[in-house]
Amino acid sequence: MMRAYKFLLRPTRRQQAALGEMLRDHCSLYNGALQERRDAYRHASMTSVKYGQQSAQLKEIRAFDPERQGRWSFSSQQATLRRLEAAFGAFFRRVKDGQNPGYPRFKGIGRFDTVTFPKDGDGCRWDSTPHDTQTRVRLQGVGHVRVHRHRPVEGRVKTISVKREQNRWYVVLACDNVPAEELPPTGAIVGIDMGTTHFLTTSDGGHEANPRFLGSVAEELAQAQRHLATFPKRTRQRTKRHRAAARRVAKLHTKVRRKRLDFHHKTASALIAENDVIAHERLNTAGMTKSPAPKPDPDNDGAFLPNGAAAKAGLNKSILDAGWGQFLGILANKAESAGRLVIPVDPRNTSRTCPPSLGGCGHVAKENRITQAKFQCTACGFTANADHVGASNILDRAGLALCAAA
Template sequence: MAHRYRLDPEPAAESMLVRHCSDARFVWNLALEQANSRRPGRGPTPGAAARMRQLAEARRHSWLGEGSSSVQQQALRDFDQALKNWWAGTHRRPRWRKAGRDEGFCVRDVTVVKLNRKWATVFVPKCGPVRFRLSRPLPAEHGMARITLDRAGRWHVSFAAPQPPVVRVEGGAAVGIDRGVATTIATSDGQMLRIPSAPKLQAKLGRLHRRLARQQPGSGRRAKTKAEIGRTHARITDRRNDWIEKTTTALIRDHDVIVLEDLATKNMVRRPHPKPDPDAPGAFLPNGAAAKAGLNRVIQWSCWGRFERRLTDKATASGVTVMFVDPRHSSQTCPACDHVAPENRESQAVFRCVRCGHCAHADTNAATIILARGLRLAPAPGQGAFARVSPTAASAAGTTRRTAA
């Protein structure tokens, strides 16, 4: 994780920061194009050292030379690291950086000076010291700083720092968590938590997008609308992230063992396959794409992936065990008699076992089943019952990702 602070650049420094962002983006996109355009017979893609030499050459003959060499070199190093991460399978393929969306650059071996209790400065090449607000303690070491501009026009500086542990008292409590659409998080002890929806901000976004569509490309009014869209998105995202931080901290504080379903959220938001019409070549039958798109939107809105990542980060730092179990039929299984049937789930909210009549809230019931599956796995780790221990588990001590066979 990273410690992030609001950066407060002077106007002159800000224009230089914008310049660094565009340089870093340009160098990154150039390296990506080079890597993407590899064709048989055209020789190998240049390696990291060759790319560095090409950058030095380009700096002698182009406008790149006026920018900061260390920012540009760091962009290349970032790209090499991104390629390595992609090959290692831990990250997705490096993507194009788009102006206005992915604005940022890195500064290596950064110098940070604390001015007083509230302010510190970070040294940026060709800008000098730029001050930032000390909203939390500085990490002990800050080797690399990343400076970013978000879509709401806010500058931030962030330093890599270990996740601080959550202050907690061990009580031996275990909890199962069911992630859903109607209720974002249902726990086995009966809590129903919903990520904040923002209907007013969503409506505002709709209005702004309609206004944007009517405005002249390149006009000042259009730019204003775009900035307002960015700020609105940022407000929604901030609200959801705040909810995720508070919810995960509370869960870690109150439990020693947390059991989640092993969800491949990425696969869950895929589009349905098109259904060709056998009677009319070139035509297609309804495949439920619109309904799936709506569900996908809710799944993405729920930020299950981010929730899981933050929960495991905090668990690892705080000595809490997070387990992942097979999610199949968790909403159809009766905790009283183990009967599995789709009819058990009477409606979205009600679970009623058709065999023994056990009745509960459907989401709480699923969370209870998930907890039971986790506890069944818990006593004998690493034995026959575990079909898979994912590589992420090995790297994150204290966090176990297991799936029942």
């Protein structure tokens, strides 16, 4: 199986400066290749530019600018051009599907944070000093950078990526042939219902509290954002004070993201360790967090009717803060490694159906869901926690799916 390992880098000051220059020059290459494609699109007499043509120009580019482009790995520059090719591929796919296309944009140096080396040994080398007790990774143009390896790496290293997050640098290894670490069977099966009041509720009635990481720093973040907004546009990204204010906002968001990721990993690990089969709703979080469409007022041109956007914005914020999509992705990956089974089921009416497994009648009605926390069947009067009802119905649907597969 495939697995990614992420380790903190501890570069020297010289190496840190070289890493910054590497990002800057790859960003320049990306923007230059994008500009060439834009120019080709605007001139009807020119043919479209593809990755193969731009990759063939690399040799000339490196010879023309040896100080900025010639010093870096040829393969990593090809990977940057493939990144642009992938962006255009996604753009044309969205156009074909009738979605909002989102034409590829130029990258500022603050938004270009990753350089990929497609093959270990080609411009980079993992564990480049095996005779040393300290693990290092060698990067062309940078040197042997010390790595804080907090766990062993298994399998064969395929690709190596260097990533900047705020003022920290990380190395990400993509490895294949990683042996699965199957856990002993427990004989347990559980359904989970994701929510905002509780992060999740299990079919046996257990609740996992929602930490609300964004809310814990909301006041401090709002203050930092107000301070950042006081700088006039003409001085933005020009002064030391503005850059410090921007770093403050980014640091708070990074803190929230790390806490949320740690919580998701620990929660998923606990579920995997205790259950053989885990069922959850097949959630489309991108669709769930869309803003409601505006409602034009037929009686007044240019006016709009209330559409509940303010209330929906609060719900969207809670859903995104909980990070359901990220958690379910982590859960699926951990389950594959541990030999567990994760079953996504149809989410329709899971919280509106009177649960037969809890002694309910199976009646389905919108009115059954009285509040976010309370369920009361209008047919038989069964009453229970709404999230518990949803988790029980999810488990029932998973059982039907397993029977159908058998």
